[in-house]
Amino acid sequence: MLITGIRSKPVYAPLQPDLAGRYHVMVGHGVGAAPLARLLGELISAAPAALAHTRIWYVRDPASPQSNADAFRAAHVAELRTFDRVDPLLADLTAAMDQALMGTRLYVAGPESFMGLIMRIAHEFNLAGDEVRAEECGTMARRVHCIHCRAIIEGVRTNIVECGCKRWLVVRDHYSRRLAAYMGVMVDAEAPGERPDVKEVFL
């Protein structure tokens, strides 16, 4: 019904270095460390000099055992900035992008909801599809925007979810790049109390 057949859901691909770029900005969250380390290795072997123009922003995820930035530290990139929470990284990255020059390529690896937040920054700076590469890894839990009270619910794993406004929302595939969130629409508006069973679907 409201869930499927919607094409605004982003599609991601494994990261590869774009050697046409002059500056490389890599951004990762938790398990995103692994694809970024692989990407960094490929970049170094293809263009060792690019290391001096490579900067990394990374958020540690205490819930994820593979979450560490050691691989980046060993590589001696131009700059490595690590964070324990997402919000300060977003502010720091935004400030850096404001100073960045044309010729920059942005690479993102992490859970889908994190990538949405980074892609929103990319759009703010008018980065086009040929300047950004993203690889989804980790949880598919969704950031959901309640279209009724406009609250954001983080980390939604279920087909329906109760919002803080007490409405039960069905989580659609309709994705807003501006909000970096999926749309949540009241599920029992037509027939109050008639709700499907709660199921874990976004793992």
Added chain:
Amino acid sequence: MSAGHADHADTIPVRVVAIDEVTPQIRRFTLEPIAGGELPAFSGGSHIIVVMRGAQRVYRNPYSLMSSPHDLGNYQISVLRVDPSRGGSAHMHEQVRVGSEIEIAHPVNLFALAKLARKHLLLAGGIGITPFMAQLHDLRAGNVPYELHYATRSPAHGAYCGLLSSTEPSCVSLYHDSNKHFIDIEGLLGRQPLGTHVYVCGPAGMITRVLDTAHALGWPDSHVHYEKFAAPPTGDAFDATLLRSGIEVHVQPDQSLLEAIEAAGVDAPYLCRGGVCGFCRTEVVSLDGELVHNDHFLSDEEKASGKVIMPCVSRAHCRKLVLDL
């Protein structure tokens, strides 16, 4: 003829109401609709096709609209007299007078400003200033930063230097070859903030330098825009057969394949007449020689295949070319 293509029979009759001698080589024509009222709306960067009925043949040359998109009472174009002229620019300079009635095709924009850009960098060479003149009307009204760098051979060749330096002093930089003052393309492209779009219109050499430099500095294609107006390249004469109608056309050395097809009374599709938009792309059915591709649209593979041609600028080195037209 066929549905789905721009209807070229649907031209707009206009009257030349003013001709200004801007430089010894450049004239500005002001065109008003004969029917009165307003001309079609357009956005900065658009061009029109002017249909010129010469004594020997009909020319259809594209010219950028340089007047304000907010004033549709008239259009203005600038025509550089090319020497030697294939006929089009000489016709505009010698035959067209104030009061002359001519036909134009509806505006088409293949050089529009990127709406989401964080900054616009405009690079003009010589007559290539014209599309930017229209875009400046929108840029002035907006709040996105922009820079115009305008190079001409000498101050006397600078068609609109005076106008620009008085209205846009902080955003416009002028360069004159005669003063050994050139645009520092590498320096400029190397220090632009993220989200900048670059636009270049001017001589072929300038466009190539900007595209090559942008690529070398890591600019993605999505942020690089160019517009090139040049006469269709000349070459050997050859014959072509239009398969669907059975019409045979002879292409003169200084005539384009598209012009020869039009002269035979066939309303073939086109938009830019400069080998960039892809609208006139035509399938080649057979060929007893080789194609001479002059376009910037087909991929290298398509060009090598010999199966497709852009008749607005490309030719054939053969006796007989059969087209699916």
